[in-house]
Structures are given as structure tokens and as C-alpha cells.
Amino acid sequence: MKSSMHNLTDTDLHRFVDGELNDADARAVADLVAADERLKRKVEEYREINRRLEQIYAEQQPVPARLLMAVSASRGFAFERIAAAFVWLIIGGVIGYLTHDRYGANEYVRPVVVEAAYAHTVYVPEVRHPVEVNADQKDHLNAWLSKRLNRPIAAPDLRGAGYALIGGRLLPDGHRPAAQFMFEDEAGSRITLYIRHALDTRETSFRHAENDDLGIVYWVDDGLAYALTAAATRQELIDAAGIVYREANP
């Protein structure tokens, strides 16, 4: 378009409204529009259309979890992982049966490896709300979870294993409370520590279970059942578990 152009086409008006003209042309069109009521009205109408579209399509609803899960699929945390959690249920069922893992005759409780694996699978892919209470409120987190579990527990310091605390949350385990602490290494891989009251309070050594690339080291210590879950090797998990154990037994 020439700056001196006098008979504007409709196309010129669209390009003007949409910022498609160079500065000189835009100024020339602006002058012509200012001097002509009919053009002025047209431009105003095009802008009004844009305003209404913005109003209609303005995004307001929170992003559904399934969309965030889709993004995490690159780390393998998608539907396959949820499917994998069901395999844990079967493994856990067997372990539970073998160890008579129950509170009372009428109350069946899923083994700690299953609860821990579920909780890990559900919360680790969370982008916005991986934890209920963040690490910056660690004292509050420890006090709250201790109160709910009715005995002192504390988030361990796993920095020695390369993991920094993200925070923690309270979880239902059957109808009893359980605690989950979540940690993250520099590359963004996460490890969770699941703690609940042990069903069988006899202390155990570290035990290891794995499914796909998710591993769990679990043990019972001083009446509490611990399960440390991550996509990590057995040795890495045992090293981290050692830190947890030593912190609980200074």
C-alpha cells in the first residue's frame, strides 16, 4: 500500500486493525480513518469484535489434572504408570496375605508398599500441587503430621542423597492417617517417603520391591512403617533409606 493512497480497501482496514501495516502506512490509514465517520465506525466494529472474542475465550477454569499428566508423560508418568500401580495391588495382596498384614480380623488394610506406590503415582506428576504444605513451612508440616499421626515424625534431610524437600501431605490409609514427604533432585526426579503406623510392629530390615522402573524400599522401625519410593536403583533407595533410618535413630 502506498502512504498516499486515498481509496482504502476493506483489506487495508483489517490490516490496520491487526497491526499488519508498517508504521508509515499505519499512520496514513489512521489519518484517513480519523477523517471519515464511516471508516471510523468500521474500525471500531472490528475492534469491538476482538473485545467480545476476548471476553468469550478468556481462560478462567483451572487446568484439569489430566492435561498436566499428559505433559509429565515424557517422564513415563502417564496412564501406563497408573496401570502399573494396579500391579502393585496384586504384589501387595500377596505380601499382605503372607505377612497377615491386617489390623484386626474384620479390617483389611493394604500393605504399605501398595499405599506408598499409589500415593507416589498420584502425587509425583503434580505440577502445581505436589504437596499440601511446602518445605518453607517445614516446622509447621512436622508438627501437623506428628499431631495427626499422634507421634513425633519429621521430614528427614535427604540432601546427602541429592534430594531437597518439596514438602508433604496428609493421606488417608484405610481410615487412618498417613504422611507423605516429597523430595526432588536437581534433575527434577522425585522421591517420596510414606509413613504410617505399622500393622506388625516387629522391626524389619530394609526390603526392596520393584515394578517397571519404580522401586520401593520399606521397613518397620519403632512402630512406624516406612516406604521410600522413586524411579531409582535398589542401591540408591537403600542409601536414602539409611539416611532416613539414622535420622530417626540418632
Place this chain on the structure above:
Amino acid sequence: MNRFETMLVEEIPALRRYARVLCGNVTEADDLVQESLLRAVSRRRLWISHRGMRPWLFTILHNLFVSAVRRGARSPMADMSEQIDETAVSDEDPAELCTLSDFENALHRLTPEQREVLVLVGVEQMSYKQVGKIIGVPVGTVMSRLSRARSYLKNSLEGEINVTRFERVK
């Protein structure tokens, strides 16, 4: 989360906006967004960082939509009643709602192809050239769709001016 994932998450609201333009109803739109994200994740190596995330993702979403329509899996026409429910701004005065609905009715009589050009240019502030690349048509086609869509909507605005508010409430 790595940088790629963070950028993807940041683009989800824009993707949902675009999908709603094409699909009309929110559930179908989110299905389309989910498919697009999964595809983006699986093809992350094809993403060229200096080109910007949004145009790349929009291209993926557009292509998925087009191939779904071609397969007949996705209806190209928006579900009007649901769309109005989803977007009605309830805390505004009822007369205002009605003017929105008039405009929206006109908006949903447009084809998805016209609507997407309208919104990518008018709301997402993309250039004609960028839009042409995303939807795979020449700039001239972008412009003709845009001008046809706008002149159609313009009539619905003019209609509003001539009809009094109460008459519009059927």
C-alpha cells in the same frame, strides 16, 4: 520439570482457548488439548526452540483437529447450547448476557476455519503469516476468511443496535 515441560504447561491455557474455538464444547476441547500435549511430548525432538512454543503447539492441535474431522471422529460444528453455558458471564446484568448471546450465536454459525482465523489474529495477536503457517494456507486465504468472518459478525452487532434490549429476550 525440565524447561520443555515447564513451557508446555505454560501454554496449556492458550491451547485450551484455541481448542474451544474449534470444538465448541469444553470436554471435547480438553480431549483435543490432551492429545496435542501427548503428541508434543512424543515429538519434542522436532521442536525448534527459536521458533517459539505456541505456534508449534497450535500447528499440532490444528492438524489433530483437521484429521479427526476428516475421520468423522469430531463434529466440525460447535454444540451451541453447551458453549453458551460454558461462557455465559453470570454476574453481569441479564441484558448484557443477551447481547453476548446474539454475538455468540453469530460466532457459532461461522465455520471453525473462519473462527480460528478470527481468534488467532484478534485474540492471540498472531500475524497473518503466522496464522497461515499454523493452519497451512496462504496469507491471502487467511485474509479472506478473516474479512468474511468479520463482516458476518459485524451484521450481528448492527442487529443488536436496532433491536431493543427487552425484545431480544425471546
